[in-house]
Amino acid sequence: MAAENTFDDKAATWDQNPGHQQSTSIAAEALKGSGLLHPGSTAVLDLGCGTGLLAEKIADSLGALVGVDTSPGMIAAFQRKAEARGDGKLRCVLAELTGPESLTSSTPADGGAAVPEQYDLAISLMTFHHIQDIAGTLRLLKHHLKPGGSVAIFDLLATPASIRFHSPAHSHGLFHRGGFSLQEMEQHLTEAGYTAVEARAVGSLQKAAFDGEGEMLEFQLFMATATAG
Ligand SMILES: C[S@@+](CC[C@H](N)C(=O)[O-])C[C@H]1O[C@@H](n2cnc3c(N)ncnc32)[C@H](O)[C@@H]1O
Numbered sequence: 080m081a082a083e084n085t086f087d088d089k090a091a092t093w094d095q096n097p098g099h100q101q102s103t104s105i106a107a108e109a110l111k112g113s114g115l116l117h118p119g120s121t122a123v124l125d126l127g128c129g130t131g132l133l134a135e136k137i138a139d140s141l142g143a144l145v146g147v148d149t150s151p152g153m154i155a156a157f158q159r160k161a162e163a164r165g166d167g168k169l170r171c172v173l174a175e176l177t178g179p180e181s182l183t184s185s186t187p188a189d190g191g192a193a194v195p196e197q198y199d200l201a202i203s204l205m206t207f208h209h210i211q212d213i214a215g216t217l218r219l220l221k222h223h224l225k226p227g228g229s230v231a232i233f234d235l236l237a238t239p240a241s242i243r244f245h246s247p248a249h250s251h252g253l254f255h256r257g258g259f260s261l262q263e264m265e266q267h268l269t270e271a272g273y274t275a276v277e278a279r280a281v282g283s284l285q286k287a288a289f290d291g292e293g294e295m296l297e298f299q300l301f302m303a304t305a306t307a308g
Contacts, residue, residue: 085253086129087152093130094156098286100132102300105282106204106233107136109302115200115229116140124198124223126176126216127206131157134169145194146171147182158188170194176219197225204233207264211254217271224307230273234259236280236299264303273305 093099110116116123121141125134128146130153138144146157146169154173161169172194174185183193201220210216220230235258259267261278268276281302288294 086148086150090130090150090152090156093153094132098284101282101284102205102233103132103136105284105300106133106202106302109233109281110137110202110231111140113231113302113304115231115304117142121200122195122198124182124201124220126201126203126220127209128157128171129153129204131160131169131171133202133204135160135164138164138168141168141200143167144169145182145187145198147174147176149173149175154188161189176216179219179222181219182223196223197228198223199225199228201228201230202232203230205235207232207234208256208258209253213267214271217267217273221271221273221307226308228307230268230303230305230307232264232303233281233300234264234303236260236301237263238299240296240298258298259301261301261303264301268303268305273307276303276305278303 116137118140119142123141123144125144125146128134128148131146134144134146148154151173154171157171161171171188172182172185173188174181176182183196187194201224207213224230237258237260264278265276278301280299282300284298284300285295286298288296
């Protein structure tokens with residue numbers, strides 16, 4: 080578990096940030112148009128689920144979703160939303176995927192039975208740029224996919240703006256990088272053994288620079304999809 084996680088401080092106001100709302104809307108629309116979600120059936124694992132912004136937006140288009148995150152503050156916010164829905168569709172787990180057992184051996188935030196081990200779809204929004212071991216994480220996600228299951232990763236394209244945003248002025252407490260190129264993400268997925276690998280830009284969003292006086296920077300979000308097995 081990450082010892083220091085400044086996302087805890089951000090959880091309370093996370094959903095009000097227009098940049099977070101923009102990225103969530105872009106990802107939700109892209110997922111709904113991807114053919115990967117089927118109402119009432121698709122089992123989804125959401126890596127770096129945060130407060131559950133994306134989970135809430137796509138909940139009616141899937142069967143069930145399990146969010147996993149390393150931030151207790153984020154998981155507490157997610158769990159409040161899951162309880163408010165009251166239909167049991169959304170569950171979450173405080174865990175870091177460091178091995179095949181990390182997910183199922185962690186107690187879910189609702190205190191209920193362990194979450195399932197395998198899913199139809201693994202998604203992740205704006206989290207991969209915080210992950211150091213990309214290859215290991217992609218292999219673990221593959222472990223959590225049913226044969227023929229899919230992954231859909233959303234993150235920042237590496238541009239001068241994304242690199243500047245993640246400069247040392249970005250006081251985060253966690254590892255971060257300035258995004259990925261489409262080719263880089265496709266290569267990571269291919270090397271991790273996925274097939275039907277495809278990455279494309281899906282939209283742009285604005286965020287305030289940390290090193291400017293309220294200057295707004297424009298970022299490109301990509302979606303990378305691939306099939307396991
Ligand atoms: C930029 S936030 C995105 C949150 C959410 N997906 C959204 O878009 O609103 C990144 C999230 O990833 C979580 N995180 C960072 N490293 C992680 C890891 N190795 N495993 C799981 N979650 C992680 C953080 O705690 C944080 O909630």
